Amino acid sequence: MNFQLNRASFGESLLEESGFNPAQLPISRAVHSINTMPNAIQEKMLRIERGDYGGLDPATAMMNLQMEVIQNVQRAQLSSGVPIREDLEAEVKLIIPLDTPFRNMLPRTVGSSTVSSWYQQTTLGGGYGIATTVTSGASSATQTVGSTAGMVPGMSVYFAVTNAFRIVSSVTNSTTVVFTATISTTTAEAVSAGPYFQPGQADVQAFFAESGAPATVSPTYVKKSATYKLLGTMYSITGLAMAAGATFENQLFLEKQAAIRRLMLMEENALINSTSTNVLPPYGDGTTAYGFDGLIALCTTANGVPVPQVQTSVGALTTAHVDAQLTRQNNQGAINPWIMVNAQEANSFVHLAEASGTVIRVMAGPNNEAALGLKIMEYIHPVTGYKVPIRTSRFMPAGTIVFGADQLPDGHQAMDVRVLPQVQLPQLAPTESIQGYVAQEIAPAITAPQVYPGIVSVYEVLRMKNAKVFAKSSGLTAV
Amino acid sequence: MEPQVINTFPLPAQTSDQKANYVQFKVERSDSVDVPGCTAIESLLLNGVEIPAFIDEKVPTDLTLRNFQPVRIPLYEIQDGPNGPMLVRSSKSNDGRWQVGSIVSIKGTFETPVTAKK
Numbered sequence: 402m403n404f405q406l407n408r409a410s411f412g413e414s415l416l417e418e419s420g421f422n423p424a425q426l427p428i429s430r431a432v433h434s435i436n437t438m439p440n441a442i443q444e445k446m447l448r449i450e451r452g453d454y455g456g457l458d459p460a461t462a463m464m465n466l467q468m469e470v471i472q473n474v475q476r477a478q479l480s481s482g483v484p485i486r487e488d489l490e491a492e493v494k495l496i497i498p499l500d501t502p503f504r505n506m507l508p509r510t511v512g513s514s515t516v517s518s519w520y521q522q523t524t525l526g527g528g529y530g531i532a533t534t535v536t537s538g539a540s541s542a543t544q545t546v547g548s549t550a551g552m553v554p555g556m557s558v559y560f561a562v563t564n565a566f567r568i569v570s571s572v573t574n575s576t577t578v579v580f581t582a583t584i585s586t587t588t589a590e591a592v593s594a595g596p597y598f599q600p601g602q603a604d605v606q607a608f609f610a611e612s613g614a615p616a617t618v619s620p621t622y623v624k625k626s627a628t629y630k631l632l633g634t635m636y637s638i639t640g641l642a643m644a645a646g647a648t649f650e651n652q653l654f655l656e657k658q659a660a661i662r663r664l665m666l667m668e669e670n671a672l673i674n675s676t677s678t679n680v681l682p683p684y685g686d687g688t689t690a691y692g693f694d695g696l697i698a699l700c701t702t703a704n705g706v707p708v709p710q711v712q713t714s715v716g717a718l719t720t721a722h723v724d725a726q727l728t729r730q731n732n733q734g735a736i737n738p739w740i741m742v743n744a745q746e747a748n749s750f751v752h753l754a755e756a757s758g759t760v761i762r763v764m765a766g767p768n769n770e771a772a773l774g775l776k777i778m779e780y781i782h783p784v785t786g787y788k789v790p791i792r793t794s795r796f797m798p799a800g801t802i803v804f805g806a807d808q809l810p811d812g813h814q815a816m817d818v819r820v821l822p823q824v825q826l827p828q829l830a831p832t833e834s835i836q837g838y839v840a841q842e843i844a845p846a847i848t849a850p851q852v853y854p855g856i857v858s859v860y861e862v863l864r865m866k867n868a869k870v871f872a873k874s875s876g877l878t879a880v
Numbered sequence: 881m882e883p884q885v886i887n888t889f890p891l892p893a894q895t896s897d898q899k900a901n902y903v904q905f906k907v908e909r910s911d912s913v914d915v916p917g918c919t920a921i922e923s924l925l926l927n928g929v930e931i932p933a934f935i936d937e938k939v940p941t942d943l944t945l946r947n948f949q950p951v952r953i954p955l956y957e958i959q960d961g962p963n964g965p966m967l968v969r970s971s972k973s974n975d976g977r978w979q980v981g982s983i984v985s986i987k988g989t990f991e992t993p994v995t996a997k998k
Contacts, residue, residue: 521945523945534941534942561939561940561941562939562941562949562951564953564970564971564972565971587949589941589949590941590949591940591941591942623944623945623946701937701938702937702938702939702940703937703938703939703940703948704945705940705945708937708939708972709971709972709975711937711972712972712973712974712975713932713935713955713972713973714926714929714931714932714955714973714974715973715974716926716927716929716931716973716974716978716979716982717927717979717982719974719977719979721975721977722974722975722977725975876929876931876973878926878927878928878929
């Protein structure tokens with residue numbers, strides 16, 4: 402027997418996270434279903450039913466078939482002897498719901514272990530800009546800071562806590578700077594160049610002499626980690642429904658597919674709205690929180706989103722506001738930005754475009770037929786001129802817009818879904834986007850032996866790789 | 881079976897700010913709103929939606945994202961303007977800009993009776 406269980410271990414792994422290699426998990430599949438047998442075995446069984454033994458005598462042919470089936474069953478069994486998980490990778494890849502735009506746009510990478518660890522980028526290293534703090538908070542045009550390195554008259558300096566910027570009038574000495582207007586600062590608040598400036602790590606030497614060297618700077622990352630969260634939905638099918646459906650529609654298949662679609666919608670909701678502290682369903686059981694932090698929970702100043710990029714009680718949506726948010730994102734180096742909205746804001750965009758004074762007109766056809774209305778698909782970036790896609794998810798809360806980006810300044814993905822596989826992956830899967838959905842059938846209860854329940858589940862966590870390229874506006878009202 | 885009546889409000893319901901004796905001001909410029917005689921604000925609505933007086937946030941004090949400082953940021957305040965008290969907005973709320981044409985409703989203390997500008 403060649404079957405060998407590859408146990409979870411803390412040995413070497415080709416993957417970036419420690420622990421077992423998910424690509425080496427034992428195969429598991431529902432052996433009781435003929436549909437899960439390899440095609441070769443199914444074809445051989447059909448041939449034998451027709452009396453075609455492939456040129457062998459019937460006894461040998463039957464023996465060969467038995468061997469193949471047994472080998473397949475052995476591959477499908479775990480140490481407990483019970484096949485438990487049905488891989489839904491192919492099914493889920495074929496189902497592409499249109500109403501889960503956020504889920505659809507995120508890369509799904511392969512994880513391992515129980516915790517996903519990653520580095521959240523805060524700067525690329527700089528070599529320009531300002532990085533200091535206020536030594537002693539004061540309400541004055543003259544401020545004392547840790548270092549005035551990098552400050553020159555005319556440049557704007559941003560105060561993170563006060564959330565305001567001032568123009569440098571003059572630099573008195575290495576710790577004292579005079580601004581063109583009074584500002585009320587707080588002791589120890591961070592000071593950087595800005596706001597229309599990509600923050601650098603520090604103002605260090607970049608030009609250097611023939612026999613010298615530039616200063617050493619390095620990118621700054623914050624180590625983040627989050628445990629994988631279990632997300633799932635239950636389904637059940639009665640024996641009668643299966644039997645009745647056998648003559649016209651596979652009810653078990655339909656029920657399972659509905660559970661997959663349901664889980665996708667639940668996942669879209671979680672990826673946007675979940676928080677790791679909410680104990681109420683669907684994120685917890687009323688006592689314990691089981692969810693991960695979703696997009697909105699991650700778009701906070703506590704997660705590193707710059708203070709001005711989290712706007713509250715905005716009121717009526719205006720293009721000026723959208724321009725301001727996209728500009729701030731651009732200052733942070735966001736690449737391929739996008740806008741995620743609810744239907745209310747999608748309508749507001751339309752109404753802004755159709756408002757009196759705009760140049761949009763209804764065009765009539767040759768027979769005077771015309772289509773009234775618009776769908777705003779994109780927004781022209783006020784700085785780059787690129788088209789920023791507007792993605793509408795009905796799971797976004799009304800009154801909230803999230804401004805995100807596909808990539809970071811260094812080209813890395815800004816966000817992904819880290820999926821912990823529950824079954825063996827194809828050989829190349831660690832480099833591919835995976836869905837990670839599995840179905841598991843559950844033994845019927847003794848009180849309802851004809852009800853066959855099951856669960857469709859996925860283990861995952863949402864990871865933000867750089868909070869600075871994100872922005873959030875809340876409290877928007879319909880226009 | 882009796883038909884079910886589903887619409888018992890043929891006319892638009894009175895908005896909460898109209899009921900609660902708020903004084904209303906129409907925004908005429910984006911940087912501030914003149915609020916004659918206003919000395920204190922108990923509640924403020926922008927187009928019928930309340931703007932809280934402040935929000936609490938945690939802001940990082942360095943690049944490690946491990947050290948934070950809680951900050952209470954006021955979202956609006958009354959300042960002395962050239963025409964008397966004027967309402968200004970925090971840069972955390974629509975970048976400090978009032979949407980021209982919108983209605984600001986204030987429940988608070990006024991030195992003298994005011995006539996709302998419509």
